[in-house]
Amino acid sequence: MKDEKGSLYIIEAILAITILLIAILVVNTVISIPSPDYSYKAHDSKSAQDMMEILSGKINFNDRTFLGEISTILKEHKNSKKSIREVSDICQNKFDSFKFTNYKFCENNKLKGKVLAYNGNYDNANKFTVATRTYGDYSYTLYVW
Numbered sequence: 001m002k003d004e005k006g007s008l009y010i011i012e013a014i015l016a017i018t019i020l021l022i023a024i025l026v027v028n029t030v031i032s033i034p035s036p037d038y039s040y041k042a043h044d045s046k047s048a049q050d051m052m053e054i055l056s057g058k059i060n061f062n063d064r065t066f067l068g069e070i071s072t073i074l075k076e077h078k079n080s081k082k083s084i085r086e087v088s089d090i091c092q093n094k095f096d097s098f099k100f101t102n103y104k105f106c107e108n109n110k111l112k113g114k115v116l117a118y119n120g121n122y123d124n125a126n127k128f129t130v131a132t133r134t135y136g137d138y139s140y141t142l143y144v145w
Contacts, residue, residue, distance in 0.1 A: 048131035048144040051098070055142075056133045066094060067135040070116075074138065079110055091117035102145045108132075109139040120145065 055066040064072075070087045077083030091105055095117050102120030106113055128145035 048129040048142045051100075051103075051144065052131035052133050052140075052142055054098075055094075055140075056135070065135070067133060067138075067140060071135045071138045074107075074110070075136065084111065084114065084116070088116045092119075095119065100144070102128075104143040106141055107138055108141055109134075110137055116140075 058065050070090060073087050073090075074083050077086075095103055095105065096119075100119060102122075102125065103117065104115060104120075104122060105117040106115045122143070122145065125145035128143055130141065130143050132139060132141045134140075
């Protein structure tokens with residue numbers, strides 16, 4: 001009988017130690033899991049690449065793109081100041097319709113870096129994205145910050 005009681009005490013001791021170890025591991029895990037900090041501030045998810053895809057994309061092969069439209073205006077009027085102003089107005093209206101707050105859109109090839117649309121303070125930008133697309137002889141660059 002004494003041997004059987006000793007075996008029960010050993011099994012109870014092992015079971016108690018196992019429960020104690022599991023409890024310690026659970027408490028340790030709960031303490032070490034970092035609590036997520038949720039920010040309720042909305043981040044601007046638009047990037048320059050996304051916007052350039054929208055500006056250069058077509059619905060079907062007969063539709064004109066935005067970049068094609070402004071390139072045609074510039075080409076037909078031989079890059080005159082009037083055509084540059086017209087394209088700048090079109091670009092400004094387009095970007096305003098997207099509700100962009102910080103951007104710079106320029107043509108790099110034919111107009112030698114002329115800014116066609118601009119909004120925001122580029123000097124205070126700490127993080128920005130850049131995308132470039134070419135349409136014919138014109139090369140457009142969009143900076144978003």
